Amino acid sequence: MKAILGSDHAGISGRKEALRLLEQRGWEVHEIGPEGDPEKADYPDIAHQIAQSVTSNESEMGVLVCGTGQGMAMTANRYPGARAAVITDSFTAEMSRAHNDANIACFGERVVGAAAIGQLLARFLDTPFEEGRHMTRVEKIDQVIGEV
Ligand code: RB5
Numbered sequence: 001m002k003a004i005l006g007s008d009h010a011g012i013s014g015r016k017e018a019l020r021l022l023e024q025r026g027w028e029v030h031e032i033g034p035e036g037d038p039e040k041a042d043y044p045d046i047a048h049q050i051a052q053s054v055t056s057n058e059s060e061m062g063v064l065v066c067g068t069g070q071g072m073a074m075t076a077n078r079y080p081g082a083r084a085a086v087i088t089d090s091f092t093a094e095m096s097r098a099h100n101d102a103n104i105a106c107f108g109e110r111v112v113g114a115a116a117i118g119q120l121l122a123r124f125l126d127t128p129f130e131e132g133r134h135m136t137r138v139e140k141i142d143q144v145i146g147e148v
Pocket of ligand 1: 008010011043066067068069070071072
């Protein structure tokens with residue numbers, strides 16, 4: 001089980017929480033991002049790498065941490081097949097998997113705090129996709145209006 005994990009400078013502590021959890025659970029993790037001050041990273045540079053790895057099936061799952069989670073998700077969701085969800089609480093962690101089959105979990109360290117990221121990621125990982133009626137809806141995500 002391969003995961004790819006990245007953050008910008010605003011998400012380093014949360015990234016380390018996520019790394020601890022993933023390694024505890026036996027994931028092989030490829031980690032990218034700055035290691036500390038004053039190193040900075042632009043969030044799209046990190047998100048592009050994670051989304052490419054997930055949508056090419058090189059990694060089964062991606063985790064992204066920045067200040068809000070928003071810029072990471074906006075970038076990752078430009079890739080067909082990427083389903084990046086901004087997770088703010090246990091309900092969004094669960095529903096983004098159960099109903100949306102999210103394959104990239106995005107967190108805002110300045111929103112939820114680094115300590116919560118491990119718990120929220122655990123909920124995300126523990127929730128299977130429900131399939132059924134949700135499968136058809138998920139398949140429609142990559143349909144672009146006007147496309148034949
Ligand atoms: C960095 O200051 C911040 O803009 C970034 O981490 C993120 O919140 C963007 O979405």
